[in-house]
Amino acid sequence: MTNRTRTLQVDYLTRVEGETSLTLRLEGDKATDVRLSIFEPPRFFEALLRGRSYLEAPDITSRICGICPAAYLMSACLAVEDALGVQVDGPLRVLRRILYCGEWIESHALHVFLLHAPDFLGYPDALSMAKRHGEWVQRGLRIKKAGNTLMSILGGRSIHPINVRVGGFYRAPSRAELEAHLPELRWGRAATAEALEWMAGFPFPAFERAYEFVSLRHPSEYPLLGGRIVSSEGLDIPVHGWDAHFEETQVPYSNALHARRVGRGAYLCGPLARFNLNFDRLAPEVQEAARRAGLSVPCRNPFRALLVRLVEVLHAFTEAIQLIERYEEPAAPYVDTPARAGMGSGATEAPRGLLYHRYTLDPDGAIREARIVPPTSQNQLSIEDDLRTLAPELASRSHAEATRLAEQAIRNHDPCISCATHFLTLKVERA
Amino acid sequence: MARARKRPTLAVWKFASCDGCQLTVLNLEDELLALADAVRIVHFAEATSASRKGPYDVSLVDGSITTPQDLERIREVRRLSRRLVSIGACATAGGIQALRNFRDVQGFLSSVYAKPEYIATLATSTAIADHVPVDFELRGCPINKRQLLEVLSAFLQGRRPDVPAHSVCVECKLRGNVCVMVTGTPCLGPVTHAGCGALCPTYQRGCYGCFGPMETPNTASLARAFQAAGHSEAELVRAFRNFNANAPAFREESERHDE
Numbered sequence: 001m002t003n004r005t006r007t008l009q010v011d012y013l014t015r016v017e018g019e020t021s022l023t024l025r026l027e028g029d030k031a032t033d034v035r036l037s038i039f040e041p042p043r044f045f046e047a048l049l050r051g052r053s054y055l056e057a058p059d060i061t062s063r064i065c066g067i068c069p070a071a072y073l074m075s076a077c078l079a080v081e082d083a084l085g086v087q088v089d090g091p092l093r094v095l096r097r098i099l100y101c102g103e104w105i106e107s108h109a110l111h112v113f114l115l116h117a118p119d120f121l122g123y124p125d126a127l128s129m130a131k132r133h134g135e136w137v138q139r140g141l142r143i144k145k146a147g148n149t150l151m152s153i154l155g156g157r158s159i160h161p162i163n164v165r166v167g168g169f170y171r172a173p174s175r176a177e178l179e180a181h182l183p184e185l186r187w188g189r190a191a192t193a194e195a196l197e198w199m200a201g202f203p204f205p206a207f208e209r210a211y212e213f214v215s216l217r218h219p220s221e222y223p224l225l226g227g228r229i230v231s232s233e234g235l236d237i238p239v240h241g242w243d244a245h246f247e248e249t250q251v252p253y254s255n256a257l258h259a260r261r262v263g264r265g266a267y268l269c270g271p272l273a274r275f276n277l278n279f280d281r282l283a284p285e286v287q288e289a290a291r292r293a294g295l296s297v298p299c300r301n302p303f304r305a306l307l308v309r310l311v312e313v314l315h316a317f318t319e320a321i322q323l324i325e326r327y328e329e330p331a332a333p334y335v336d337t338p339a340r341a342g343m344g345s346g347a348t349e350a351p352r353g354l355l356y357h358r359y360t361l362d363p364d365g366a367i368r369e370a371r372i373v374p375p376t377s378q379n380q381l382s383i384e385d386d387l388r389t390l391a392p393e394l395a396s397r398s399h400a401e402a403t404r405l406a407e408q409a410i411r412n413h414d415p416c417i418s419c420a421t422h423f424l425t426l427k428v429e430r431a
Numbered sequence: 432m433a434r435a436r437k438r439p440t441l442a443v444w445k446f447a448s449c450d451g452c453q454l455t456v457l458n459l460e461d462e463l464l465a466l467a468d469a470v471r472i473v474h475f476a477e478a479t480s481a482s483r484k485g486p487y488d489v490s491l492v493d494g495s496i497t498t499p500q501d502l503e504r505i506r507e508v509r510r511l512s513r514r515l516v517s518i519g520a521c522a523t524a525g526g527i528q529a530l531r532n533f534r535d536v537q538g539f540l541s542s543v544y545a546k547p548e549y550i551a552t553l554a555t556s557t558a559i560a561d562h563v564p565v566d567f568e569l570r571g572c573p574i575n576k577r578q579l580l581e582v583l584s585a586f587l588q589g590r591r592p593d594v595p596a597h598s599v600c601v602e603c604k605l606r607g608n609v610c611v612m613v614t615g616t617p618c619l620g621p622v623t624h625a626g627c628g629a630l631c632p633t634y635q636r637g638c639y640g641c642f643g644p645m646e647t648p649n650t651a652s653l654a655r656a657f658q659a660a661g662h663s664e665a666e667l668v669r670a671f672r673n674f675n676a677n678a679p680a681f682r683e684e685s686e687r688h689d690e
Contacts, residue, residue: 014480017450041447041497042552048530052669059639063527063674066451066573114457114478125479127467138464145460156630158458159451159573160641163634170636333635407480418450 004028008394008403013410015115015125017067018417024387024394024406031391034384036410038256040417049370054080054339054361055166061357061372065419066159067110070103070151071350072357073164075372078226078346079357080166082240086337091330092168093225098178098323099154099161100224100348101316105147105188106158107351108271108309108316111414112199113140116306119408120202136198139191143313146181146188150320153177168334178324185324189317193289196310200293205405208300209389211382212261213273216349222281222315223274223349230277231267232298240345242356248377256417259378266381269353270413271308272299283322286315302386302412309351309414339365350375352414374419383413439488439587442474444508446494446501447528447556451573452519453477453493459576469587485511489586492565495521495556497528502553502562509563514586517559518579520572520674524643527572529556529677533689557677567592572641572674575626595625596646599638602629611637615660617670622648622680643675650684664688 010022019040025033045064052060058076062069074096081088088096113136114126123129130137148158153173155161163170214235218227229245230236237245248257261267279287279297290296290311299308341363347356353375360369386409387394394402443453457478459466466472473483490512496502509515520526532555559565569582569592578594585592595601599620603610611618611632618637620629624645631638644650654667662670671685 012476014476014482015478017454017477019445019476039500041501043447043497043528043556044531045527048527048534056669056673060527060673063449063451063572066449066454069449069451110454110457118480124481127464127472127479128481130464130467134464141460141463144458148458148460156634157573157627159454162631162636162639162641165636170631171634418448 006399008399008406010403010407013407015118015411016415016417017065018419020415020417022387022406022410026391026395029392029395031388031394034387035253036380036384038254038417040255042255046370046372049367052367054083054359054365054367057359057367057370058164058166062160064372064374065416067107067416068103068350068352068419069160070099070155070164071348071355073161074100074225074348075346075355075357077164077166078348079344079359080346080361081337081344082346083342083344083359083361084337084340085342086167086335088168088335091172091328092334094323094327095154095169095172095330097221097224098320099151099164101320101323102147102150102154102158104316104351105313106144106151107147108313109140109144109147111351112195112306112309112313113137113144116411116414117199119404119411120199120306136195139195143188143191143195146184147316149181149184153181165334167337168330170333172330172333175327175329178327182321182324185317185321189314189321192310192314192317196289196293196307196314199307199310202306204301204303205393206301207303207390207393209302209386211268211272211300212264212266213276214267214269214378215273215277215354216347217278218281220281222278222319225348226346229347229354231261232276233264235261239347239356242345242347242373243358246373246378248373254380256380257377258380259373260381266385267378268382269375269378270305271312271351272302272305273353274349275299275308275311282311282315283318286311286318289314302409305412339363352376352416353378374416376415376417376419379413379415383410383415386412438469438471440473440483441470442485442487442490442512443472443477444474444490444492445476446492446505446522446559447497448494448519448521448526450477450493452522452571453491455518455574455576455579456491459580462580466583470583487512489514489516489583492517492522492559493519495525495528495558496562497553497556498551499553500551505559505562514566515559515563516567516569516582516586517565518569518574520570520641520643521556522559523568523570523678524558524675525556525677527674527676530672531556532677533672569594570624570642571626575628578626597625598645598648599623599625599627599629599632599642601625602627603632606633608632611635612656612660617657617660617662617666619653619670621653622650639673640671640681641674643678644680648680650680651687654684654688
């Protein structure tokens with residue numbers, strides 16, 4: 001037990017997407033100040049979308065993030081289609097899910113193998129980890145590439161795909177194009193199952209928190225595209241109910257807004273939330289693999305999100321394979337989407353969690369107002385609470401060890417800082 | 432660790448961007464381990480917690496300059512780098528966030544943030560070369576990974592990168608595509624820098640110019656073709672004003688059609 005006061009200061013958090021710093025003040029074994037300060041420059045997306053065509057929303061918002069562009073493409077499409085009163089179903093929706101599976105594979109594999117696994121094994125990066133664990137790093141890269149290739153087949157390229165449009169796609173891939181990738185997807189599924197067994201043996205700190213988990217829920221699918229927004233505390237609302245149940249506030253130390261449940265506070269979205277709220281929607285063999293890796297519902301240990309991500313990669317491979325095996329080419333690559341006035345919301349599950357878009361359109365299809373709430377904004381408060389809860393453990397360690405553990409605890413949530421810095425507050429501060 | 436050969440050092444820096452262009456380095460799945468063998472990656476925040484002080488043999492810079500702090504930081508990066516290569520539309524033309532250059536940023540700030548006084552930002556988003564000398568600019572939103580490998584190999588071998596400056600049209604012809612303008616689809620291919628492999632026309636949509644202007648583009652002629660096909664002045668402005676809005680050739684053409 002120590003009564004001394006000390007400050008852990010990380011000026012530039014590494015192995016996350018974007019720029020953030022951490023200040024953590026410990027007095028004895030209590031954290032008296034926790035500040036995740038996102039200093040990534042704001043890019044004003046909501047403001048610069050005003051006056052642009054509704055057809056441009058997917059391409060423009062995909063530039064919010066190079067790691068999860070499909071999430072932006074998909075949430076923007078769903079929101080605009082909702083405003084237009086258009087439904088995209090059948091093979092076109094299947095293609096969207098396949099594209100999204102590619103993104104989950106690529107983004108989760110990047111995080112698991114290149115950014116987070118080195119923490120558990122005591123390396124500064126995957127390249128140094130490769131000296132001892134070269135086989136796994138190479139497999140991780142190949143798994144990641146299998147996801148990127150899937151995105152390229154559907155989207156033209158994996159970073160900022162060009163083939164997605166409101167209403168569907170510019171060109172639908174042929175069966176043959178997709179089937180050619182099946183052997184690699186089957187390899188990826190097997191390699192991921194092995195990686196899950198390997199990483200299940202990593203040293204996970206014994207740490208749990210009573211999060212309120214928030215994710216989408218679909219009647220029959222593991223959540224990707226649309227559905228209802230549900231929480232572990234009984235929330236169950238349609239996507240357009242987001243604004244009534246969630247709010248964003250600005251804090252002086254960060255360029256990103258903090259989201260919270262109205263009247264409740266912090267919550268968590270992302271892999272842990274999806275897993276806990278939708279375990280029954282995972283493919284049966286994936287449920288079995290999760291159990292073998294020692295995971296069960298509820299999983300409240302954020303360090304184990306590493307394993308949950310691999311479970312989701314396994315599910316994405318499994319689902320992509322099934323969807324491709326059953327794929328029937330659509331009659332047309334997109335449904336018509338003539339302009340009209342309206343307001344619409346759309347939410348999908350980015351690798352890091354719920355991504356909510358809302359647009360108001362003028363009669364000619366010009367965007368009058370846009371609102372985008374990415375997962376990292378929603379998880380910031382929970383990340384800070386994790387560090388507060390971790391304070392006794394941090395206090396017992398040397399400065400260097402405590403700093404490393406604090407960074408690892410932030411990486412648990414794969415925060416995407418690039419996504420996080422362009423929010424729009426609709427509330428006007430009243431004097 | 433003592434080594435017989437001295438490997439050049441590589442640093443990767445991020446300014447205002449989506450991270451996509453530096454992610455392209457990590458997306459070199461087949462070449463990443465070989466690359467890490469050919470160079471010492473000594474600073475790359477997205478990939479490693481280890482960081483060594485400069486000077487650096489080659490610096491890759493991703494992102495545009497949008498804050499007073501970053502204006503200082505880019506000068507420091509330049510000072511520490513023997514060769515500096517800016518990568519991507521943000522670093523070479525200000526990126527999509529340069530749309531602010533055509534608007535009132537104070538208005539932006541107060542509409543986006545309830546307390547704009549907490550945010551330090553410049554009125555513009557500008558390319559790296561607008562502030563410091565740059566040894567090479569690699570275009571694209573995002574950059575192409577083959578081109579990135581070519582640029583890195585070239586600098587390691589002490590030669591100029593072989594990155595063609597012709598238009599997307601040439602790539603389109605090489606792929607044997609039917610021109611999408613034939614069916615009235617507006618396409619920026621004739622004035623856009625090659626590098627993507629003419630992706631959009633291959634997927635039956637018009638090029639939206641994510642690689643920025645080619646060398647000596649005839650934007651006025653293309654604008655006339657758009658007009659002849661019935662596209663409005665507002666559509667023309669939007670076509671030139673997207674991911675490379677602040678690249679001079681695109682900016683000037685968009686301004687010609689702006690009221």
